[in-house]
Amino acid sequence: MPARQQTEAAIGVDVGGTRIRAGRIDASGRILDRIIEPVVSNQEGFVSQILRMISTVQRPGDRRVGVGLPGRVRARSNEIISAGYLDIAGIDLATGIERQTGLSARLDNDAMMALLAEVHVADADDGDLALMVTVGTGIGGAIALAGKPWHGGDFAGQFGHIVVSETGPICNCGRTGCVETFSSGTALARLIKEAGFPEDTRAETLFCMAEQEDSTARAVLQTWAGPMQRALQTLVAVVDPDRIVIGGGLGAEMCRALHVLPENGSWFSTPIRPAKLGDDAGVIGAGLHALQEENV
Ligand SMILES: [Zn+2]
Numbered sequence: 001m002p003a004r005q006q007t008e009a010a011i012g013v014d015v016g017g018t019r020i021r022a023g024r025i026d027a028s029g030r031i032l033d034r035i036i037e038p039v040v041s042n043q044e045g046f047v048s049q050i051l052r053m054i055s056t057v058q059r060p061g062d063r064r065v066g067v068g069l070p071g072r073v074r075a076r077s078n079e080i081i082s083a084g085y086l087d088i089a090g091i092d093l094a095t096g097i098e099r100q101t102g103l104s105a106r107l108d109n110d111a112m113m114a115l116l117a118e119v120h121v122a123d124a125d126d127g128d129l130a131l132m133v134t135v136g137t138g139i140g141g142a143i144a145l146a147g148k149p150w151h152g153g154d155f156a157g158q159f160g161h162i163v164v165s166e167t168g169p170i171c172n173c174g175r176t177g178c179v180e181t182f183s184s185g186t187a188l189a190r191l192i193k194e195a196g197f198p199e200d201t202r203a204e205t206l207f208c209m210a211e212q213e214d215s216t217a218r219a220v221l222q223t224w225a226g227p228m229q230r231a232l233q234t235l236v237a238v239v240d241p242d243r244i245v246i247g248g249g250l251g252a253e254m255c256r257a258l259h260v261l262p263e264n265g266s267w268f269s270t271p272i273r274p275a276k277l278g279d280d281a282g283v284i285g286a287g288l289h290a291l292q293e294e295n296v
Pocket of ligand 1: 160161171172173174175178180
């Protein structure tokens with residue numbers, strides 16, 4: 001048997017905010033088979049759900065599974081440090097998966113999985129340095145070097161905690177001025193409310209109003225995206241990446257808002273693009289990540 005088989009597949013699992021996706025992914029990033037279920041958020045239910053979903057898509061000969069989780073994962077040791085709304089911090093999920101399914105499991109942050117899929121599949125060009133910034137309830141991120149995860153010490157890519165102001169709301173990290181407190185989905189909801197718009201106003205509505213010269217809607221979008229622009233310019237100033245993919249539930253909206261900001265006179269060119277693979281990015285990247293295991 002050759003050491004590497006380009007035709008083989010691995011299982012990818014993406015644990016999202018409301019759903020788990022599990023699929024078989026080939027080396028080109030094609031989804032061969034998949035299932036999607038609402039997440040069972042209590043610990044025991046979650047573990048049995050993920051084991052069952054992996055077993056459902058597993059085929060004879062499969063050897064590996066990649067799992068993307070929200071929160072902080074120490075990827076080199078498969079440790080779950082925190083997992084957002086899921087009560088699974090500290091559990092040894094990888095060993096549980098290996099015992100139950102016989103598959104070698106690799107855990108990582110969900111943004112990392114999405115970034116791997118975006119560079120391998122959407123761009124078909126690993127390039128040198130690619131960054132992902134996710135805009136959802138919070139702001140997350142990931143870094144890939146030549147198509148492989150780059151974690152720094154352990155947790156590189158916490159872009160939500162780039163400080164862009166001396167003042168502002170207290171961040172979850174305990175500091176003041178983090179971009180997450182200004183440019184996340186949570187922050188947009190706050191800005192919408194403070195501007196006097198109905199609480200269920202969507203970003204799309206703000207864009208329509210701004211195009212019709214509604215100055216309040218335009219101000220909300222600019223106040224939301226301006227701090228993100230400063231954070232992205234800081235990233236470019238430090239590492240000058242090939243590309244910055246803006247993903248997450250509000251990634252497309254943030255990209256659009258960034259493009260309508262007034263010029264700020266900076267010499268920085270920020271090579272941003274919206275994520276292209278949508279909800280499939282995480283499960284594809286998790287499968288690709290598992291397939292990369294042979295090379296490390
Ligand atoms: Zn912070």
